[in-house]
Amino acid sequence: MINVLVADDDALVRLGLVDLLxxxxGLTVVAEAADGLAAVDQAGRHSIDVALVDVRMPRMDGITATRRLRALPRPPRVITLTTFDLDEYVYDALTAGADGFLLKDTDPREIIRAVHVVAAGQGMLHPAAARRLIDRYHHAARPAAREARERVSRLTPRETDVLARLALGDSNAEIATALGMRESTVKAHVSRILTALGTGNRVQAALLARDAGLGDHN
Known part of the structure; x- marks a missing residue:
């Protein structure tokens, strides 16, 4: 059973998400919150596996809440919710530790699938909207490109190939198909990549890969 927290200041949106989940x-909503501060409080009171967090909320916005959630002793994985696919705040949420984001008008079946995917340790960079956002905002903020290349240089050639596919938003299954590997081998590579790069999740690894120039021309 996957325990879910839903945080959104719009009561109707929150109710709709709870009813959908x-x-x-395989999913159970164990807590709800109308703002970021309440979300962090609820996560401290309950065992949360995945938190759906709106970006724009009163008292504490979703970006700050994401950073606080990921800093908890037992941090939940976070999916950021946003109304606009080119919302600059989503990039900030990803760098704060979110495992991905969804648009609020995403197909209901995809929202449910996303919760399962993120709970399993994968990120949500696959939607085209996510790729557009990262291209737009991440390419405009590359002051650490040299450092990123130095960190990527720690990887083996095969790990670098896997990281390049992560930068494109590929799932483990898609990476396995593209590189002719077993999915279990891909999972092991991803684990070593996160450790070598010092990143908290595959989304942050993908962002660092973009800084290093991987995935730009694939």
Whole structure:
């Protein structure tokens, strides 16, 4: 069972998400919050596996809440919710530790799938909207490109190939197909990559890869 926290200041949106998640027997909403501060408080009171967090909320915005959630002793994985696919705040949320983001008008089945995917340790950089956002905002903020290249140089050639696919938003299954590897081998490579790069999750690894120039021309 995957325990979920839903944080959104719009009561109707929050109710809709709770009702949607309740249709999946593998998910249970154990807490709700109307702002970021309440979300962090609820996460401290409950065992949360995945938090759906709106970007724009009163008292504490979703970006700050994401950073606080990821700093908890037992941090939940975070999916950022946003109305606009080119919202500059989403990039900040990803760098704060979010495992990905969804648009609020995403197909309901995809929202449910996303919770399962993120709970399993994968990121949500696959949607085209996510790629556009990262291209737009991340390429405009590359002061650490040299450092990123130095960190990537620690990887083996095969790990670098895997990281390049991560930068494109590929899932483990897609990487396995593209590189002719077993999915279990890809998972092991990803784990070593995160350790070598000093990144908290595959989304942050993908952002660092973009800084290093990987994935730009694939």
């Amino acid at each position: 309740a249709t999946d027997p």
